[in-house]
Amino acid sequence: MSFFLTQTLTGLASASSLFLVAAGLTVIFGVTRVVNFAHGSLCMLGAFIGWSILTRLPRDPAWFALGVLATAAATALIGAALEIGLLRRIYRAPELFQLLATFGVVLVLADATLWLWGPNDLPLPRPPWLRQFVMIAGSRFPLFDLVLIAIGPLVLGGLLLVFHRTRWGVLVRAATQDRDMVAALGVDQRLLFTSVFALGAGLAGLGGVLALPAGSANLQIDLAVITEAFVIVVVGGLGSIGGAYLAAVLIGVLQAFGVVVLPGATLVLVFVVMAVVLVVRPYGLLGRDRGQSRTDAEAVILQRPAGPWQITAAGIGLALFLAAPLLVGPFGMAIATEMLVAMLFAASLHVMMGPGGMPSFGHAAWFGIGAYGAALLAQNLATPMPLALAGAPILAGLAAFAVGAFIVRLSGVYLAMLTLAFAQIVWAVAVQFVGLTGGDNGVLGVWPADPRGFYYVALALCVGGVLVLRRIMFSPFGFALRAGRDAPARAAASGIDMTAHRLAAFTLSGAAAGLAGAIFTYSKGSAFPTYISVSHSVDALIMVLLGGIGSLAGPIIGAIAYTGLFDLLLASDFWRARLGAVIIALVLFFPAGLAGWAERRR
Amino acid sequence: MTVLAVTGLQKRFGGVRAVDDVTFSIVAGEILALIGPNGAGKSTCFNLINGQIAPDHGTIHLHGRDITGLAPRQIARLGVGRSFQIAAGFASMTVRQNLQTAFAAHHRQSWRFWHDAMGAHIAEAEALLARVGLVAQADRAAGVLAYGDLKRLDLAIALAGAPGLLLMDEPGAGMALAERGALMRLVQKLAREDGMAVLFTEHDMAAVFAIADRVVVLNRGKILASGDPASVRADPLVQARYLGAGR
Known part of the structure; x- marks a missing residue:
């Protein structure tokens, strides 16, 4: 009995922290329709700022409370600055570009935090009152956890009160329903949006500082928190505060029991819960269908097969890659191989995002499954290279099929978030299952027998893979897929099974990414968790968006350009901040993408 | 030969009976217009037939086969085509x-x-x-x-x-007058030539009376009147409730 009680209480305490962050995210999304990737970073800033404030204050509860509020206010101010400086300028940009811009913010803030506070974890020295226990049902329970348990419902109540009893709150809810109507009523939208964003950021900061006593301020908070927050917001229903609390309790309690019952499998458990909820209620526990998100500008561009000019360019490119071993040294060869892999990786994402119409923020998951699949096949089962290279895309394809079966029905933002969440889980498995994957050390020593010969294997597989994808996109299947993206109801009325087509495209795309991952593993001789990191997923996104989503040529050019750019310019200290700045600049100055920009200049 | 038979169709939204005990049928080559004031239940009726929503009561038979509750894609597979009020390509x-x-x-x-x-x-x-x-x-x-x-x-x-049955939801909506007439004549020609049954909703009475073989008038979810265009037009109840006495 006491076991159940204490685990439930522990779960409720962590639910409060989860809720604070998720509530901010969901409020911001409800009004601005921006999925704020940087929300985890605001939480991380809350932890660091809170650490700096609290370590300078007298250590009694009253000063602690004051310090916590000051931290929340500080992060709210940072949030407001972020909204005014960046987000305000991109509300009209396509959804994916907004996500990308906020990811740029994640990168910049990560390096800014590293620069300001250094690389070490900063635990909060805990005064006696923070270490106190109370006796509950015969077992000791931390007092501060009880405080946390109370804070969740208090904040929920406060938010509901504000949203239902104040003029500002009513306007926010109205804007959540219909932005344009609120604007037509003469409400200053800019002030409304900025204040909502500040509120959300403040909540994130509050969540960050309140998590300090149980942990530390560290640089991993941003991505760890954003993944959990995404899951909670999706499970609760985008834009629903009550739903966020419900989902936080569900997942918090489940994790508390999961840690004891199934240690090491909690992340998988969370994903299973999410999958079950979304199958039963596709828009989350308390969410509602907000209708189709507006289609991106790129979607309506006429898709043409390559003309003679493009075929010539592709031929010259292929000739250069064929001759590369004669033209460049080992470093150049390494870059050439990376470019080839990036090409296939980006082309596979293009299939999902372009003709498939399914934005993915976690494409590295399939790449990683392929990479680790090949590496583990080679290491543990002594599988010869050809078989490992064949097995990797099958593994990745199967995984994509299994995940896709749950999520391909969902619309844009949900899909992007869930692919990201799944990628984070794959990443966590790669890091945590040390016995199998070697953890952060990776799987080493997976070399091809003949390195020079392998370059041509890589060339054949990458170029061949891209050509196969291209052929399929111009087959009746590809057209039916695109029909479903362009006009879902029209396609269904013509008898096209859009869900099945999307699932097939999702699987195909995952398999192709898995092949890219396997080739990469053999070219580097190893597989590392970084292959599955969020930033690797974003790499693929940038390649696709840089080149333009309208045709397969886009991601190929994007992959070559980006790989070259990255190796030349960005592999240095504070590369995250530089990359982030590049992304933000890209979104600010080319809000319709390079392809859209070129289209307009014509 | 009956292509579509709708029997006792009913759909509630909360307390509102959007479609209430609607029964009608269409034979091959026939053009049936579903008309009525806004909120009469035309679109609901239409969406029940094409499978976008499921009825609370009643059945829908296509060529004698029960298609009640099938998904739009499955209904399309059985030879039901549809055009959209807001056209999409x-x-x-x-x-x-x-x-x-x-x-x-x-x-x-x-x-x-x-x-x-x-x-x-x-x-x-x-x-x-x-x-x-x-x-x-x-x-x-x-x-x-x-x-x-x-x-x-x-x-x-x-x-x-x-399609053996073509469903058109306000085919004339958003079109210029001349274009609308041409489109309706085209549909009429196709129905005659291919023996295709056509069910359409429309606000433009000129278009309705020009091409429909039969008209069903809905009001508050119920069938107010039905029959050939001339008799429906002459129906005093229809004139009072929908067409307006002034016409």
Whole structure:
């Protein structure tokens, strides 16, 4: 009995922290329709700022409370600055570009935090009152956890009160329903949006500082928190505060029991819960269908097969890659191989995002499954290279099929978030299952027998893979897929099974990414968790968006350009901040993408 | 030969009976217009038949087969075509490719991964383009068509499925008067030539009385009157409730 009680209480305490962050995210999304990737970073800033404030204050509860509020206010101010400086300028940009811009913010803030506070974890020295226990049902329970348990419902109540009893709150809810109507009523939208964003950021900061006593301020908070927050917001229903609390309790309690019952499998458990909820209620526990998100500008561009000019360019490119071993040294060869892999990786994402119409923020998951699949096949089962290279895309394809079966029905933002969440889980498995994957050390020593010969294997597989994808996109299947993206109801009325087509495209795309991952593993001789990191997923996104989503040529050019750019310019200290700045600049100055920009200049 | 038989159809939204005990049928080659004031239940009735929503009570039979509760895609597979109130084409394709895609779907070829989609169904597509008058637009992107042309493309995509029953939700909405008349005459011609049954909703009474063989008038979810256009027009109840005494 006491076991159940204490685990439930522990779960409720962590639910409060989860809720604070998720509530901010969901409020911001409800009004601005921006999925704020940087929300985890605001939480991380809350932890660091809170650490700096609290370590300078007298250590009694009253000063602690004051310090916590000051931290929340500080992060709210940072949030407001972020909204005014960046987000305000991109509300009209396509959804994916907004996500990308906020990811740029994640990168910049990560390096800014590293620069300001250094690389070490900063635990909060805990005064006696923070270490106190109370006796509950015969077992000791931390007092501060009880405080946390109370804070969740208090904040929920406060938010509901504000949203239902104040003029500002009513306007926010109205804007959540219909932005344009609120604007037509003469409400200053800019002030409304900025204040909502500040509120959300403040909540994130509050969540960050309140998590300090149980942990530390560290640089991993941003991505760890954003993944959990995404899951909670999706499970609760985008834009629903009550739903966020419900989902936080569900997942918090489940994790508390999961840690004891199934240690090491909690992340998988969370994903299973999410999958079950979304199958039963596709828009989350308390969410509602907000209708189709507006289609991106790129979607309506006429898709043409390559003309003679493009075929010539592709031929010259292929000739250069064929001759590369004669033209460049080992470093150049390494870059050439990376470019080839990036090409296939980006082309596979293009299939999902372009003709498939399914934005993915976690494409590295399939790449990683392929990479680790090949590496583990080679290491543990002594599988010869050809078989490992064949097995990797099958593994990745199967995984994509299994995940896709749950999520391909969902619309844009949900899909992007869930692919990201799944990628984070794959990443966590790669890091945590040390016995199998070697953890952060990776799987080493997976070399091809003949390195020079392998370059041509890589060339054949990458170029061949891209050509196969291209052929399929111009087959009746590809057209039916695109029909479903362009006009879902029209396609269904013509008898096209859009869900099945999307699932097939999702699987195909995952398999192709898995092949890219396997080739990469053999070219580097190893597989590392970084292959599955969020930033690797974003790499693929940038390649696709840089080149333009309208045709397969886009991601190929994007992959070559980006790989070259990255190796030349960005592999240095504070590369995250530089990359982030590049992304933000890209979104600010080319809000319709390079392809859209070129289209307009014509 | 009865193509569509709707019996005792009922759908509630909360306390509102949007469709209340509606019964009618259509035979091959017949054009039936479903009219009524806003909120009469036309669109609900329409969406019940095409499978977008499921009825609370009642049945829908197509060629004698019960299709109540099937999904839109399954109903499409049974030979029911539909055009949309807000016309939609596949914007990233040319007009011809739109039809090639529709023909491939009709011939159950949407799962071919290795054939060249643009080399298939060319003759069929050309013939249909000629029928709906879109030959000149064949190589233009559907995303840049004028709205009247898009309406015709929408209809052509529906026709590519060789439907035994065509459902049209306000086919004239958003079209210029002359274009509307041409489209309705085209539909009439197709119904006559192919023996296709047509069910459509429409606000434009001129279009309704010009081409409909039979008219069903809905009011507050119930059938107010039905019959041939002339008798419906003369019905005092219809005049009072819908057409207006002044007409």
